[in-house]
Amino acid sequence: MGYRVAVVGATGAVGRELLKTLAERKFPVKEVAALASGRSAGSDVSFGDKTVLKVQNLETFDFTGWDIGLFSPGAAVSAIHAPRAAAAGCIVIDNTSQFRMEPDVPLVVPEVNPQALTRIRRGIIANPNCSTIQMVVALKPLHDRFRIRRVVVATYQSVSGAGKEGMDELLLQSRRSLVHDQIVPQQFTKQIAFNCIPHIDKFMEDGSTKEEWKMVVETRKILDPDIKVIATCVRVPVFIGHAEAVNVEFENPVTVAEARAVLRDAPGVTVMDTRDDGGYITPLECQGEDDTFVSRIRKDPTVENGLAFWCVADNLRKGAALNAVQIAETLIAQGLLAKKAA
Template sequence: MGYRVAVVGATGAVGREILKTLAEREFPIDDIVALASPRSAGREISFGDRVLKVQNLETFDFTGWDVGLFSPGGSVSAKYAPIAAKAGCVVIDNTSHFRMEPGVPLVVPEVNPNALKGMKHNIIANPNCSTIQMVVALKPLHDLFTLKRVVVSTYQATAGAGKDGMDELFAQTRGSFVNDPPKIEQFQKQIAFNCIPQIDRFMDDGATKEEWKMTVETKKILDPDIAVIATCVRVPVFIGHSESVVAEFEEPVDLAKARAALREAEGVILRDEREDGGYVTPIECVGEDATYVSRLRVDPTVPNGLAFWCVADNLRKGAALNAVQIAETMIALNLLPKHG
C-alpha cells in the first residue's frame, strides 16, 4: 500500500523536479495529484511514464490525502499549507514561510532527522537551498570537532529565482552577441557576464534576507551556538549552487580524520585532488543527488580552522530531493500515517 501525494506548485521548476524525483526514487504512491494556480489548471505534466492533468489548487480538497509537497511561493503556502494540514495532510513546504516557526521542524534528513518527531502542526519546512548543502557538508565535521564559527560565500545559480531567472540569463547572454540592450526584470542588475552581491531584500543590519536565512537556519538545524556570517551572490550559472566555506572549530582539527568523515558521510561525495581539475564545479553536479566537497584544507589564519568548496544541484538536493527524502524519512520513522 502506498500514499496519496499532492504536489503543489507542480508546474514550476521545483514542482517538476519533485515529480521527477518521486518517480525516479519509486516513492510508494497509490494516488498522485498535480496542483497549481487556476491559470495552469488543465495543463498536462509528466510523472514518470504517466501524464497528469494539473488541477486547481484554489478549489482542491485535501481531505484524505497523506502528504503534500509544496513549492508554490511563500504567500501561496502561507494560505494553503494550513488548510491542507488541518485536513490531515502532512505538508512538506519548500518556501521560507514556516521555517522559523516554533513547532515546525526544519529538516535535512542526513543532518537532523529526529527533528521530525517534534512536528506539532502537520507542517515541516524544507530549508533554504544554500543552507542545505552547507549543513550536509558541515555535519560530519561538527560531529568530530564541534563547530564554533562559519564564514560562507555563496555563488548561486539563476535557477534559485525560478524559470524566469534562468530565462533572463539566457536572453541577456544571447542578446549580448547581437548588441541588444539587456532587459532587467528578475535581478537587480544584469546577470549575464556579471555577479550580483544581493539575493532577496536588504535588512536593517546590512545583510540580505538570504544571508539571514543561512545564519538562522544553520542554528536551528545544526546547533544554536554556531556563529554564521554569509555573503550571498547571484552568478551567471543556470543550475548548481557553489559555496566557499571557512569553518572554525572548538577542538583541534585533523585533516585526515576530516577527509575520512566526509568520505563516509551520507549525502556527501568528497572529490579533493590537488591537481588541475581535481574538484567539482556547478555544471558537473546538475542532476546529481550529492553535495560535493572539494578543496579541503587547513585554514592557518585561525585556531582549528578548515576551508572547503562545495557544490550541489539547487533544484534537487536544494529543494525537490530534500523534500522527498523528508517524506521517506517520515515513513521510516512511522510518522506518516495513511488515510486509505
C-alpha cells in the same frame, strides 16, 4: 502499500523536479495530484516516463484523504494553503520560506536532524533554503567530530534559485549581450549575463540580505544555536547548481586528513579532492546528482583549528525537491506516517 501525494506548484521548476524525483526514487505512491494556480489548471505535467498528469486548481482542491503535500508554490500561497491542507489531515512538507523559523515547525535535512520530525505540531514540516541545505550536510559530520564555533561562507548561487523566470532572463541576456543589444534587467537588480550580483532577496537593516540571514538562522536552528555564521550570497550566471566557499573554525584540533575521512563516511556527501587540474567538482558537474560534493579541503592558518573547503550541489534536487522527498521517506521509515493500502 501506497500514499496519496499532492504536489503543489507542479508547473514550476521545483514542482517539476518534485514529480521527477518521486518517480525516480520509486516513492510508494497510490495516487499523485499535480496542483497549481487557476491559470495553469488543465495543463499537463509529466510524472515519470509514461504518466502525464492534468494540473488541478489549488484554490478548489480538497486535501481530505491525501497523505502528503509537497509544497513549492511561493511563500504567500503556502501561507494560505499549507494550513488548509494540514487541517484536512495531509502532512505538508513546505519548500518555501513561510514556516521555516516558526518554533513549532520542524526545519529538516534528513542526513542532519531527522529527530526533529518527532516534533511535528501543526502538520507542517519546513524544507530549508537551498544554500543552507548543502552547507549543513557538509558541516554536520564535522560538527559531530570537532565541534564548530564559527562559519564564514560565500555562496555562488545559480539563477534557477530564482525560478524559471531567472533562467529565462539569463538566457535572454546572454543572447542579447553577444549581439550588443540593449539589456534591461527584469528578475534581477542588475545584468546577470556575464556578471555576478552580490544581492539575493531583500536588504535588511544591518546590511545583510534576507538570503544571507536565512543561512545564519537556519543553520543555527538545524545544527546548533551556538554556532556563529556570516554569509555573503552572490547570484552568478549559472543555470543550475549552487557553489559555496566555506571557512570553519572548530573548538577542537582537526587535520585535513581527518576532515576528509569524516566527510567520506558521511551520508549525502561525496568527496572529490585530488589537488590537481580538475580534481574538484563544479556546479555544471553536479547537475542531476543527489549528493553534496566537497572539494578543495585545506587548512585555514588564519584561525586556530580552521579549515576551508568548496562544496556544490544541485539546488533543484538536494536544495529543494530531493530533500522534500527524503523527508517524506524518513517519515515513513520512522513510522510517523500511517500506511494505507494501495
